[in-house]
Amino acid sequence: MEFRDLGAQYRALRDAIDSAVSRVLASGRYIGGEEVSALESKLAGYVGSKHCIACANGADALRLALMAWGARNRLSEWGIPTSVYCLRLMHERPAFVGPLAHAAAPGYRAPVPPCAEPANGAASHTRGAKYVRDALRRAVL
Numbered sequence: 001m002e003f004r005d006l007g008a009q010y011r012a013l014r015d016a017i018d019s020a021v022s023r024v025l026a027s028g029r030y031i032g033g034e035e036v037s038a039l040e041s042k043l044a045g046y047v048g049s050k051h052c053i054a055c056a057n058g059a060d061a062l063r064l065a066l067m068a069w070g071a072r073n074r075l076s077e078w079g080i081p082t083s084v085y086c087l088r089l090m091h092e093r094p095a096f097v098g099p100l101a102h103a104a105a106p107g108y109r110a111p112v113p114p115c116a117e118p119a120n121g122a123a124s125h126t127r128g129a130k131y132v133r134d135a136l137r138r139a140v141l
Contacts, residue, residue, distance in 0.1 A: 020035060023035060036054050039054055040053065
């Protein structure tokens, strides 16, 4: 099932994409560097945040949030939408106890909906758990 015509999107932005890729290749910096810093600044401004950290995928983004909360230093539980495929996080199970499956927000149309905050977020907060909402999907999709 095709959600987006990536070929058409590339053709529409070919010059800008090719120029950015050429700058990265010429710099030799594939992690960090000026291009990544510029992307992080633009994304932070777009979503109204002070900071943005670019990472390889959603599993890495969740891992960063959990590590920032000290989840690697103690057993933690974590919840994800029931529709999320999380093999990469499951592989790191020694660091985490979980997952706790939470229902997706009703009426949400993204391929991977966020947890239903009113029900699951409130319950998590009463148990002292932290809550991460996937807001980027709303911004990008």
